[in-house]
Amino acid sequence: xxxxxxxxxxxxxxxxxxxxxxxxxxxxxxxxxxxxxxxxxxxxxxxxxxxxxxxxxxxxxxxxxxxxxxxxxxxxxxxxxxxxxxxxxxxxxxxxxxxxxxxxxxxxxxxxxxxxxxxxxxxxxxxxxxxxxxxxxxxxxxxxxxxxxxxxxxxxxxxxxxxxxxxxxxxxxxxxxxxxxxxxxxxxxxxxxxxxxxxxxxxxxxxxxxxxxxxxxxxxxxxxxxxxxxxxxxxxxxxxxxxxxxxxxxxxxxxxxxxxxxxxxxxxxxxxxxxxxxxxxxxxxxxxxxxxxxxxxxxxxxxxxxxxxxxxxxxxxxxxxxxxxxxxxxxxxxxxxxxxxxxxxxxxxxxxxxxxxxxxxxxxxxxxxxxxxx
Numbered sequence: 001x002x003x004x005x006x007x008x009x010x011x012x013x014x015x016x017x018x019x020x021x022x023x024x025x026x027x028x029x030x031x032x033x034x035x036x037x038x039x040x041x042x043x044x045x046x047x048x049x050x051x052x053x054x055x056x057x058x059x060x061x062x063x064x065x066x067x068x069x070x071x072x073x074x075x076x077x078x079x080x081x082x083x084x085x086x087x088x089x090x091x092x093x094x095x096x097x098x099x100x101x102x103x104x105x106x107x108x109x110x111x112x113x114x115x116x117x118x119x120x121x122x123x124x125x126x127x128x129x130x131x132x133x134x135x136x137x138x139x140x141x142x143x144x145x146x147x148x149x150x151x152x153x154x155x156x157x158x159x160x161x162x163x164x165x166x167x168x169x170x171x172x173x174x175x176x177x178x179x180x181x182x183x184x185x186x187x188x189x190x191x192x193x194x195x196x197x198x199x200x201x202x203x204x205x206x207x208x209x210x211x212x213x214x215x216x217x218x219x220x221x222x223x224x225x226x227x228x229x230x231x232x233x234x235x236x237x238x239x240x241x242x243x244x245x246x247x248x249x250x251x252x253x254x255x256x257x258x259x260x261x262x263x264x265x266x267x268x269x270x271x272x273x274x275x276x277x278x279x280x281x282x283x284x285x286x287x288x289x290x291x292x293x294x295x296x297x298x299x300x301x302x303x304x305x306x307x308x309x310x311x312x313x314x315x316x317x318x319x320x321x322x323x324x325x326x327x328x329x330x331x332x333x334x335x336x337x338x339x340x341x342x343x344x345x346x347x348x349x350x351x352x353x354x355x356x357x358x359x360x361x362x363x364x365x366x367x368x369x370x371x372x373x374x
Contacts, residue, residue, distance in 0.1 A: 075287055127237075232338075239328055280295065345362035
């Protein structure tokens with residue numbers, strides 16, 4: 001039986017992970033949360049982990065890192081939102097175990113360090129973000145015929161792709177194979193406001209922005225989805241995970257949220273991953289990879305869907321996506337600045353201190369002061 005540690009167990013991803021863990025019959029060895037003591041207690045009583053940590057207590061943050069480092073779990077799920085997830089994620093990676101990565105901010109803020117840490121320890125990163133899980137699955141299906149000998153030879157070479165791919169100990173893709181990837185296509189729902197005018201966006205309230213049409217997510221990521229900053233952060237995340245430049249990553253609006261992402265190959269073929277919009281699907285895949293087991297979500301009914309639609313994102317209405325591409329091209333420090341400014345701006349919006357459209361203004365002002373590479 002596989003054992004699991006969940007960092008951030010009381011958040012949206014953490015709660016859904018526990019649903020999947022219970023469904024699969026896995027054993028929980030450690031749970032951590034920050035301030036929701038009541039829910040953490042309920043989870044601890046039900047799943048009986050050896051360790052339960054409340055980060056808001058004295059030395060709590062150090063205890064979370066210790067749980068990531070020393071729980072002994074086979075799989076560590078990192079679902080702590082924001083930059084606060086960086087140190088626990090690095091600690092989890094240093095164990096050399098499988099890390100099911102749900103928080104994108106560590107890669108946005110310190111992608112080179114995160115991937116270097118995984119490479120040095122031999123840790124296996126499996127993304128939980130639905131889009132990056134989809135890309136991972138598309139690449140895996142395209143390269144499952146890679147021989148063990150080829151994988152071993154690739155690991156021995158110090159190629160650029162070896163330092164930036166999540167396939168440590170699984171599908172370590174050679175540089176030649178990655179050249180077969182022409183384009184990564186990240187799909188985006190467009191959020192609840194894709195059809196509003198710029199003037200209407202200025203009047204959006206926090207209550208309206210927190211109502212996502214397709215996904216059940218935490219407050220910060222739901223606002224990021226509405227501004228399309230979430231998709232911009234995912235561009236940066238994909239850049240590090242899959243070793244491609246931002247120029248090879250395209251964002252396409254797909255309101256139905258059925259195709260979670262696609263990979264286009266040099267021969268003109270495109271492989272897509274489709275499923276109902278339910279985070280328990282990529283969570284389960286990260287826990288069971290490379291096997292696929294019966295899940296909790298109902299099967300996809302294409303006949304009932306009828307059609308799937310695609311649009312080009314409007315960067316004039318959603319400038320956060322443009323700002324993320326700018327940061328990706330400027331370098332790691334600019335990405336960290338982008339992420340930090342966005343966290344502050346989202347908090348200000350939720351507190352009623354700025355308007356919805358001023359989120360991009362705050363982030364843009366911070367990024368404009370950044371010199372560039374570094």
